[in-house]
Amino acid sequence: MQFTSAEEALNYAIKREIEAARFYTQLAARMRKREMQEALLEMAEEEKSHRDRLIAVRDQGIFTAGEPQVQDLRVADFVVMPEITDDLDYAQALILAMKREAAARELYLELARVSRDEALSQVFTRLAEEEGLHKRRFEAEYEDRVLEGN
Amino acid sequence: MSQYAPIPKARPGKVDRVPMPEQDPIERGRNFLEVPFGYSPEMAQVEASRCLECKDPTCIKGCPVGIDIRGFVVKIREGDFQGAVDIIKHDNALPAVCGRVCPQETQCEEVCVVGRKHTPVAIGRLERFAADWERDQGVVAIPKLAHSTGRRVAVVGSGPAGLTVAGELALRGHSVTIFEALHKPGGVLMYGIPEFRLPKDIVEAEVDYVRKLGVEIIYNAVIGKMITVQELLEEEGFHAVFLGLGAGLPYFMNIPGENLNGVYSANEYLTRVNLMKAYDFPRADTPVRPGQKVAVFGGGNVAMDAARTALRMGAAEVSVIYRRSMEEMPARREEIHHAEEEGINMRLLCNPVNILGDEQGNVTGVTCLRMELGEPDASGRRRPVPVEGSEFVVESDTVVVAIGNGANPLLTEATPELKLNKWGNIVADDATGRTSMPGVYAGGDIVIGAATVILAMGAGKQAALAMHEELMAKEIN
Ligand SMILES: Cc1cc2nc3c(=O)[nH]c(=O)nc-3n(C[C@H](O)[C@H](O)[C@H](O)COP(=O)(O)OP(=O)(O)OC[C@H]3O[C@@H](n4cnc5c(N)ncnc54)[C@H](O)[C@@H]3O)c2cc1C
Ligand code: SF4
Secondary structure, eight states: OOOOSHHHHHHHHHHHHHHHHHHHHHHHHHOSSHHHHHHHHHHHHHHHHHHHHHHHHHHHOOOOOSSOOOOOOOOTTTSOOOOOOTTOOHHHHHHHHHHHHHHHHHHHHHHHHHOOSHHHHHHHHHHHHHHHHHHHHHHHHHHHHTTTTO | OOSSOOOOOOOTTTSOOOOOOBOOHHHHTTOOSOSBOOOOHHHHHHHHTTOOOOSSOHHHHHSTTOOOHHHHHHHHHTTOHHHHHHHHHHHOSOHHHHHHHSOGGGTHHHHOGGGGTSOOOOHHHHHHHHHHHHHHTTOOOOOOOOOOOOOEEEEEOOSHHHHHHHHHHHHTTOEEEEEOSSSSSSTHHHHTSOTTTSOHHHHHHHHHHHHHTTOEEEOSOOBTTTBOHHHHHHTSOOSEEEEOOOOOEEOOOOOTTTTSBTEEEHHHHHHHHHHSOGGGTTTSOOOSOOOSEEEEEOOSHHHHHHHHHHHHTTOSEEEEEOSSOGGGOOSOHHHHHHHHHTTOEEEOSEEEEEEEEOTTSBEEEEEEEEEEEEEEOTTSOEEEEEOTTOOEEEEOSEEEEOSOEEOOOHHHHTOTTSOBOTTSOBOOOTTTOBOSSTTEEEOSHHHHOSOOHHHHHHHHHHHHHHHHHHHHHSOOO
């Protein structure tokens, strides 16, 4: 992957959010349980709001922090990726979502590391932080319920 | 009638909380007998004399079902134990159970006025005393039932929620049948909470009381599989259905190694020991492997029960592995205290991340990370975060995962008319238990997620009142 401008980088990130929304929408359509269809469509909506935020960043040229930087809970690091079937439960959907955000974060961290252009590198760092926040949101929901007694 | 002479109120703070006699920790670690013996009448009266008999008793507000606590405590001080029982039973049909298992320290006792300066009145122990006293008399009064209404109600599940609904509706003259999937009644009271904390004959006695009210219980009846909810209403002639299915589906950690031999969910572990009397080995054929070094994941009541059961099954070393600190542990304080006394090793701020096994697929240990509590986040919670490079291994041959339970989908999947939330819990009205399916109500753990006995009973009571109203408004032929 070669990027020459912040705009290009953001366009790439926007495309990824659109793909993510499509992924959850298609997955929702496969689900046997109605409540899981709804839950995955909600996840698709979240991806669309991430997309909108990045479009605004691109068009206004300002990439402000969404929330103060938070500690990495690292729940995603230790859970096993579930097998994707038409019978996912919500805990598995959360694992899937946190793993996807974690992978996106890793990718942007790597792009930030290899970018020789300082400004571009900063855009990737901010993108990685964004993905870190999304990951944490799924990890926190998982922790509050599945790891409640732990 | 008073059985004992009244004693005077104690001067505030002048009498210490009366300790409850209990089995020696070393001794009891090898048997399944109940740990505390309960108060004698004299002890109960002295403890009751510590109550200030407040004008505005805060304790009552701390009780999820609003028992007139001051009222019954005064009766005990006065030696009128039957009077105390009558007051409690007005709001709580299972006092012998609740006196033993309610988290009083976060409910009534937390807000007791005495507790502001001294140890609060031991409300739970007094409740237990009154209920046990009545049972020891050998005559449990059966209240007069209302005339038959001709309405038939099916209750699915015989846990505290289902039993409460059944009892309340039977009292009001309805004909109630409970369908229970297992071969024993009581739900978690029977198969989850161990004998040493809640003797099964107490649960049997409470169930017997409900039976004496005319409730029929059908065992080995899995609704959704054998027969559906729709069929109960449309073909079996029931006018309403209550679903008290509980939260019977154990959560796992979703970490590597959870499929190794020797890894159990707490549900499976406790059910096997409780229902199949694995503890009565060799007289009963033990279906769980005893385990010498047992690691239990979790910090709630379920984890304490699993750990203390493992000890009684003969384990040499039992560790509770919990990600947060003692302060956040959700178990009842008394259970944590008892577990520590019995020698359970509390590994706090410690997170299992991988279960290790040998070539035969048997558990050999658990890789853990040390945790620290992070900065408070937007919700104000300090979440645990791993300490870099802090990995270590806890040697184990048995692992019990006791982190929590979710909704069992068996019935709900066969009932598409029921609206569920994304966790699979039935969506029901807070005040009435009404679900999206006409004539069908729900309450307890299946609605709010794994919670407590008293909340399940509270939900059952509310649903029973709403069901009674609807049933009486219904034309029947
Ligand atoms: C090990 C353990 C320890 C606990 N300790 C405490 C404690 O100390 N204090 C406290 O307050 N709470 C404690 N709890 C929680 C408490 O037991 C539960 O909140 C409570 O029992 C919930 O009651 P319920 O009636 O909703 O469900 P349950 O007690 O779970 O009962 C549900 C019943 O429904 C039956 N059922 C399910 N599906 C079907 C079907 N399709 N057809 C027919 N029958 C069905 C089940 O077999 C079961 O008998 C503990 C829980 C566990 C597991
Ligand atoms: S708050 Fe405490 S002291 Fe006051 S009535 Fe209740 S139990 Fe007694």
